[in-house]
Amino acid sequence: MSDNGTINPAIETWDGPMGLPRREAIADTDYAPAIRQGFVRDLAESAAIADNPEPPTFANTIEALERSGDLLSNAATLFFSKAGNDTNETIQAAERELSPQFARHAGEIAKNRKLFARIDTLWQQRDALGLNGEQVQVLKKYHRNFVRQGAALEGDAQARLIAINERLAELGTAFAQNVLKDEADWIMVLDDEADLAGLPSSTIAAMASAAVERGHEGRHAVTLARSIVVPFLTFSDRRDLRERAFRAWTGRGDGDGATDNRPIIAETLKLRAEKAGLLGHDSFAELKLEGTMARTPEAVNTLLETVWDKARARAGTEAEDITALMRAEGANHDLQAWDWRYYAEKIRAARHDYADDEVRPFMPLERIIEAAFHVAGRLFGLTFTERPGTATHHPDARVWEVTDANGDHKAVFIGDYFARASKRSGAWMSAMQLQSRLLGRTPIVTNTMNFAKPPAGQAAFLSFDDARTLFHEFGHALHGIMSDVTYPSVSGTNVPRDFVELPSQLFEHWLTVPEVLNGFARHHETGEPMPAALVDKVLAAQTFNAGFDTIEYTACALVDMALHARGEAPADPAVFEAEKLAELAMPKAIAMRHRPPHFQHIFSGDYYAAGYYSYMWSEVLDADAFAAFEEKGDVFDPGLADALGRHVYGSGGAMEPEDAYTAFRGRLPTPDAMLEKRGLV
Incomplete structure (x- = not known):
């Protein structure tokens, strides 16, 4: 394709209101040609930077790279926005075709020896270049990214890494599309009024709306959207239907049909381990933790295991309370995963004396x-x-x-x-x-x-x-x-x-600030604020079921790290998962929040692979950061807000994260505030 008007100009030039793209002028078939031409232009632009006869400088190399790739960036942004938010068969077919091409393109850029030589020269000379702090961070990022793309490798090793990245991109796309198909295809249509027993009116209304969307007007539908399936598991009196919904929800990507993600997981882990070895790392986790605050798998596991032990003890107490209620109600079955939310909600409602539908009209x-x-x-x-x-x-x-x-x-x-x-x-x-x-x-x-x-x-x-x-x-x-x-x-x-x-x-902390709740949590008809007694009950319940919530999350983070912290991939990831959970003494009535076959954070791409722990790592920071406002006695303290805006929200990656946090808080945090926030002390 020539570079002369064959691309939809609405993709290349964003000239809609406020600089937005004119999405109404773009057809689904326009994205792929623009992306392909974006690859061509980006290669030409990077080659021109590499071939510059002048000695490398930050301006003629790094800044030049920062200015390049506009067409590819615009086209890719619009395409993946469409793929995530409103996909269809045309978009999914293009996604399968293009995903490995993105990986191949990154590898082609990294293969340019002259370009990497310029970046590497600047990196080796960085202390003598007079760079400011942000420029050092940008240079570090470019050097690390090029190395991770294989720029420092030779011959067959470099070619193999490029092939691995292409295949990983294909696998990640297939994984995500399989999960979406399982979610879109599964539906449990309810015809009988008895099937709705126990459900609050808000959930019934949502299920009626879902039924209309799926072509079952006048009926009610349970889908695998979290906004429906979780309330159904929480409130439905029908244990048989809860089990059916739970098994479908936790079974996404875990069947013997066309959407089975288990072979994808096995191949992904094998290729990631090989990639890490090619790049000189002992494991994929070690590779991914380079440049993070945690630094090593050992540091991650130290935090997770500390929390795990406290959460297991709390979950044991919660299970005892639930079992006692089950026996009091005459149930003679063991506590199962599709029972926990249902009985825990009964205990919460009794202990904190409010129902979810009492809150919704105010929100x-x-x-x-x-x-x-x-x-x-x-x-x-x-x-x-x-x-x-x-x-x-x-x-x-x-x-x-x-x-x-x-x-x-x-x-x-x-x-x-x-x-x-x-x-x-x-x-x-x-x-x-x-x-x-x-x-x-x-x-x-x-x-x-x-x-x-x-x-x-x-x-x-x-x-x-x-x-x-x-x-x-x-x-x-x-x-x-x-x-x-x-x-x-x-x-x-x-x-x-x-x-x-x-x-x-x-x-999230500001949601529970009295000024915010009193000012905005108001009844949709009367305008009256949520009653103080109800607010108190809602806030008191925030650490209810803390053991369950923490186990659900932490099990995922521990399994993620275990899968990626090995020098070689497990022979059978499903067996390895079961063995790891057994080693952790995972409570049998609690399931991982994301089982591997639908764990999109770590298998629909690798951004959170060996990184799901980061939610808890950041939770240590956020609990300590909000404590700074509480210590001031004003959660909107202007001085702290200014420091927060400059050093945390505004600085991006222009500073090392430890430096950014210390600039705001004056020190690094300990886990104490996080454990208190979770109710685990």
Whole structure:
């Protein structure tokens, strides 16, 4: 393809309102040609940098690389946004074709010996170049990334690494598409009123809406969307239906059919171990932990095992309480995983004396969005103004312009809140455009959720956990919005993996601040604030079932690390998983939050591979960081908020994470505040 107008200009040039792409002008078939041509241009641009006859400088090499690749970046951003948020067969076919090509392209760039020689020369001379702190971090990132792509390898070893990366990209795409297909295909349609026994009205309404979406109008449907299946497991009186839903939910990617992810896991682990060896590391975990705060698998396991022991003890007490209730109600079966949420909810309701549906009327989605904006305004002086009618990736998505304390344009924020069959599960933040003073760009940031969509014309209401999820992802969004750096490669969330969850988890704390709850948790009809007694009950219940919650998460992190901390892949990952859980004495009535066959964090790509621990590592930071505000006696203390904005939300990867945190807090944290927050002390 020639480089002369054969690409849809709406992909290459974003000239919509506020610098957004004109998504309405892009067809599904436009992405692949633009990406292919992006590969061609990016190779030519990197070759021109490599062939520069002038000696390498930071400006003519690193800054030149920072300025290159615009077409590929724009096309890839739009394509993967579409793939994650509103996919279809055309997009999925293109994803299968293009994913290995992205890996191959990265390998081709790294193979340019002259380009790497320039980067390596600068790295070796870094102390004599007069670079500022951010430039050192950018140079370090380029050097490390090129080495990880095999730039320092020779001949067959380099070719093998490129082949491994291509195959890993194929496997990650197949893994994600298999999980999505299992989620989209499974449905449990309920016809009998008795099938709804125990379910709150909010869950019944969500199931009715899901039934309409799946073509079963007038009935009720349980789907594998977390916003439906978790409430169903929590409230349904029908033990047989709970078991059926639970087995489907935990069995995603774990069957003998076309969507079986177990062979993909085995091959992925084998290739990752080989990749680590080629790059001179003893394990894939060692490779991935290079450059993180944790540094080593041993440091990760020390934290996880400390928490695991405390969580197991707490979960044992919780199991005893549940078993006692089961016996009191006349149940003679053993406690199983599809029973835990159901009976734990009965204990919670009795102990804390409120029902989930008492909370929801006070937490309409619109008010919780406003609450998140309010906190961002109080802390950082930001204002969010909705711009209705602005085209995005889906009609459900909404657009806000973000302005700073001076009223100047700061960013664009896009919120996409409702579940649909074409969207992958979970909740996440993505940056469509990174902030960069070098490139003169402001951020475009998206939050994606999977809340149950209400029937047409009705308002959406959130559980307290849903509201916390919204605050969490908005914390990630603020990390992108608040970015104030020169170079895009260290902008926003481009930070070490075990630091990236700090801004999101920290922001969750403000949901429970009295000013926020009293101001925004108001009844959707009367406008009255949530009664103080109900607020007290909700907050008191935040550490209820702490053993279960911590086991669910920590088991995933421990298994992830165990799978990747070996010099060679386990012969049978499923057997290894079972053996590891047995070694940990995993409670039989608690399942991993993400079993390997649907553990997208670590197998739909490798960003969180050997890195799922990072949520807890960051939790140590966030608990200590919020304690700083509490110590001040003002959770909106202007001085602390300014330091937080500059050193945590604004600095991106321009500083080492330890330095960024210390600049804000004055010291590094201990796990004490985190353990107290989780109710494990």
